[in-house]
Amino acid sequence: MHSTLTSKGQITLPKALRERLNLSAGDRIEFVLDEDSNVRLVIKPSSLHRLKGMLPEPQNPVSLQEMDRAIEEGGQRE
Numbered sequence: 001m002h003s004t005l006t007s008k009g010q011i012t013l014p015k016a017l018r019e020r021l022n023l024s025a026g027d028r029i030e031f032v033l034d035e036d037s038n039v040r041l042v043i044k045p046s047s048l049h050r051l052k053g054m055l056p057e058p059q060n061p062v063s064l065q066e067m068d069r070a071i072e073e074g075g076q077r078e
Contacts, residue, residue: 022054 001014013023021043028044
């Protein structure tokens with residue numbers, strides 16, 4: 001995939017990349033430059049609500065009580 005820099009210093013991310021990264025208008029993107037001049041994009045989603053449904057449903061869901069119990073037991077193991 002590639003894109004062209006405009007005279008205003010803007011680029012358009014290819015549609016396939018936007019879809020693969022689940023990007024939409026308003027999302028923030030951080031550009032991280034390494035010593036070799038390679039650029040890495042770090043996506044900053046605009047809303048936590050967009051994260052809903054990104055992970056598959058658990059095969060063995062647990063109750064809130066089971067989660068609380070696991071947290072308590074984990075805190076006691078030191």
